[in-house]
Amino acid sequence: MNNKILATALLAGFTVIAKADPLPPPEIYNQGPTSPLVASTDISAAERAAYALLEGAMQMAEARIGASNCSLSSGSYEVFIFSDGSVSNPDYNFVDVISPGSTFTLSAILKPWDSFWGQNIIVNQEGTGGLKQVQLSNFSAQVSYNAKGTVMEMDSSLNVMGNNGRFNALKGKVIKDFNLVTDNSTGLPYIVDWGAQSLSKLGFPIQQYWQRSKVMRDDGVAGRTVFVKDRTTGPTSCRIVIDTHDYNNQDFFYQTGSMTISTSIPGSPVNQFDF
Helix, strand or coil: CCHHHHHHHHHHHHHHHHHCCCCCCCHHHCCCCCCCCCCCCCCCHHHHHHHHHHHHHHHHHHHHHHHCCHHHHCEEEEEEEEECCCECCHHHEEEEEEECCEEEEEEEEECCCECCCEEEEEEEECCCEEECCEEEEEEEEEEEEECCCCEEEEEEEEEEECCCCCEEEEEEEEEEEEEEEECCCCCCEEEEEEEEEEEEECCEEEEEEEEEEEEECCCCCCEEEEEEEEEEECCCCCEEEEEEEEEECCCCEEEEEEEEEECCCCCCCCHHHCC
16 A cells, blocks of 8 residues: 555544544533532442542552553452551551452542532552552552532552553543432432543553443442443453442442453443342
């Protein structure tokens, strides 16, 4: 193919992309921002801590994936999480992720609740650890919730052992919103979220993930929490799913389950959301 033909082909490709419509927003935003519609999600302190910890666990997985690849990171790993929303007491707000030959623990320190602004939470890694025999260290994150419990921001940093045998420093940024919705077919209330995250190295973004979750509190039935992330910018498709169950009430969040990493494409169904 000569240069003229190649240039024509490339321009044709760009023309097709330019004519394509951008992705539409989720239906919940069709009439505008949800803030006027959702007065509050009534997310408890225990839930705020739990969601921050689960988000941190997923970012640890992203670092492991980025350090090797999705195929080598694939598998299902045990997750144990407990939080009661205790202020400044990480012993009562933590998550463990256990994989072959490795484990890691994150803990959360909650700052006092401010009825006007919301709440800040610090998530730190306890000691050293890893995921599927790749070392991860020094995870630290600043998490902020607004007073309505409808928006969460998170800025994190951590070190991951790279293929060159040296630690690489990564940073993550997350923003997502929580909404309290009722399923029309079952009448059950759920907390759902939608958001995005970037993963950066040396101050430059290298990957992006699409985030969403679905939560059912325990109310005569076992509670369930499903967090899903799909890599939308990066070398290959990669999906991370955390699926936990048992207790989630106003007093505490206490659940066990799994973290699953797979090479699923973003458009494939998420069977874990069928509850």
